[in-house]
Amino acid sequence: xxxxxxxxxxxxxxxxxxxxxxxxxxxxxxxxxxxxxxxxxxxxxxxxxxxxxxxxxxxxxxxxxxxxxxxxxxxxxxxxxxxxxxxxxxxxxxxxxxxxxxxxxxxxxxxxxxxxxxxxxxxxxxxxxxxxxxxxxxxxxxxxxxxxxxxxxxxxxxxxxxxxxxxxxxxxxxxxxxxxxxxxxxxxxxxxxxxxxxxxxxxxxxxxxxxxxxxxxxxxxxxxxxxxxxxxxxxxxxxxxxxxxxxxxxxxxxxxxxxx
Numbered sequence: 001x002x003x004x005x006x007x008x009x010x011x012x013x014x015x016x017x018x019x020x021x022x023x024x025x026x027x028x029x030x031x032x033x034x035x036x037x038x039x040x041x042x043x044x045x046x047x048x049x050x051x052x053x054x055x056x057x058x059x060x061x062x063x064x065x066x067x068x069x070x071x072x073x074x075x076x077x078x079x080x081x082x083x084x085x086x087x088x089x090x091x092x093x094x095x096x097x098x099x100x101x102x103x104x105x106x107x108x109x110x111x112x113x114x115x116x117x118x119x120x121x122x123x124x125x126x127x128x129x130x131x132x133x134x135x136x137x138x139x140x141x142x143x144x145x146x147x148x149x150x151x152x153x154x155x156x157x158x159x160x161x162x163x164x165x166x167x168x169x170x171x172x173x174x175x176x177x178x179x180x181x182x183x184x185x186x187x188x189x190x191x192x193x194x195x196x197x198x199x200x201x202x203x204x205x206x207x208x209x210x211x212x213x214x215x216x217x218x219x220x221x222x223x224x225x226x227x228x229x230x231x232x233x234x235x236x237x238x239x240x241x242x243x244x245x246x247x248x249x250x251x252x253x254x255x256x257x258x259x260x
Contacts, residue, residue, distance in 0.1 A: 202231045
């Protein structure tokens with residue numbers, strides 16, 4: 001259970017960011033605008049302005065979302081309009097499938113909920129359920145989309161070579177070889193499941209780290225899935241994490257995938 005007091009989330013805005021420091025980075029990762037009042041007000045004008053500024057600095061950009069309380073101010077925001085507005089300035093869009101469906105396809109979310117019959121909706125998902133959401137995001141301007149799908153795994157989609165060449169941080173030249181990828185990566189089977197805390201965030205961290213190490217897309221996906229599996233083997237979000245070398249050895253030893 002989370003007890004949440006918004007605190008600084010209700011006052012933080014784009015002008016609070018040190019853009020001089022950001023300009024020295026390779027990648028700018030921003031998370032959870034549904035929890036930050038100024039970033040979902042006015043159809044996301046503040047969020048779009050921030051990402052536009054960072055893109056002008058030549059830095060790669062990454063955006064993660066958060067679950068939306070339908071009864072909150074955030075739940076009443078026009079998230080499809082916000083996402084359409086910001087995606088041209090986002091290189092890596094990395095939402096979870098539930099929050100994404102709530103934002104851009106509630107009819108599909110309702111169908112999944114009905115099909116799940118009280119279970120976690122992700123347990124019954126298949127790649128063909130997720131692909132239409134990824135296609136929308138690519139058509140709206142995202143360069144690379146990685147959708148977290150819970151226990152089943154991760155769905156990766158990438159845009160055209162021309163769009164990938166626009167990715168900042170000096171990564172465009174490497175990532176242009178990812179053009180038009182559509183790939184679902186099943187999760188690895190954890191030895192035990194103690195807590196899901198941080199599994200999505202650590203998966204994304206591994207993926208983005210792999211990108212900056214200039215790994216190919218297959219290795220980035222494998223390490224993202226493997227990191228999520230390691231994370232759930234511990235109660236906290238970090239003590240179960242492994243180095244890329246350790247992940248490579250575990251995968252090479254025949255680490256089994258989740259079967260749905």
